[in-house]
Amino acid sequence: METIKQVNENAKPTIFGMIGSPSEQFVKMRYNPAFAMALTVVTGLFIIGMWLTTFTMDSIYEGLDLSGEELDMVMLIGKVTAVITGIFSPGLGALFSSVILLLIAKIVRSGVTFKQLFSMNIHLMFISAIGLILNTAVGMAIDQSSTIYFTSLAGVLNSDSALLGSIELFSIWSAVLLGFGLQKMADFSKTASWVVVILTLLVSIGLAFIGTLFTGLAS
Template sequence: MSDVQTSSSEVRKPSLLGVLFSPTEQFERIREKPRFGMALTILMVLSVIILSLTGLALVENPIYMEKAGVEEAGLPPEAFTAITIGSMLFGGVIGTPVLLLLRSLFHWLFMMLFRGEASFKQLFSLNTHLYLLPVLSSLIYMVYLWVTGGGGTDPETLPTSLSAFVSAEGFLKGLLGGIEIFAIWELILTASGLSIVGRLSKGKGWAIALIIFGVTLLMMAGFTALGEMADSMAP
């Protein structure tokens, strides 16, 4: 009994960078020690910094300002900057944990459906560590904006997505925007993580990951289409 307790206590905590370089080992650690406090804090701080700098870059972009209708609304540039950065900060501080909670909830529901063994805490820890990939995508996007100013195209287009290479509008544009290098990487690691943490077959792990990914992709495309429709109807 003491040997079991000793071996259990020797299990190291999962690490953020380890998810990139030794994911299988980190997923086993998450199963044994589903910690997330430090990882969540680090990712939220990084998100706030990156999103704030992204907001500052966007308000300097004339295409973004024109699409936002700043001149037509008669909004002072300082007020628009404050609103933009404020919304970015809100997304980093509130949006990040809410997104992780919702995603973990859906994973947990599917885990029960497929008779997996993962608890909500384990899944929240898994999703928290995997959130490093969207943060890295945001970092590249922020650097891209500051270096190129948006490249003279739509500044809201992620340079690591298909929409940066294939011209499209509306629903298709949103669909291509969600098919992005880090999103695919995250999808692969999510499928593997669900299988390892939940003790599921690879097929079931992929099924859950693809369902969530597909629904998220369709929602993003729908919001993009609705946004463009609203812009076209604006006077």
């Protein structure tokens, strides 16, 4: 047992391990919640993904009643905004999620630390980054401008519904890994961890539903 624990204490989690051996990574995070390398890689992937999304929006920009110079300026602003979003969204997203989970951990009397939760959330962001790049690459390949992920229910049904778009493969994958992570690393009970997962998915769907309502009212 001591040998296994010593290995866990010295080994660092890896983002690529989140695909093939997530349980092992969660155990490593418990003893060594490193996140610097994961944050660097995930941020880089998000920058690439967000930058690529701007190329799938060209037809939308071209549909605007703008002169050539104005169109170039709008596209430039869009690219800069996308890169800035890619830089800050992984860290801020993980920070917000970690604060919420830490509050829940206090309620269920878990001894998990903020650093452990932050490490877990940063590594989970790798799944989101894969989804972002994959869906953007597909959009570029078929020359289709859309904010809907092809791996979502909306993409499967060829719908523009934001509500259906919130039911998405990589989001569900990440949420399921979150459930296992809370059990392996944070000592959440199975019930508590899956309640958190379900609430996370419901909040995502709820926000999409509210967005759909506001869009309908605006139109």
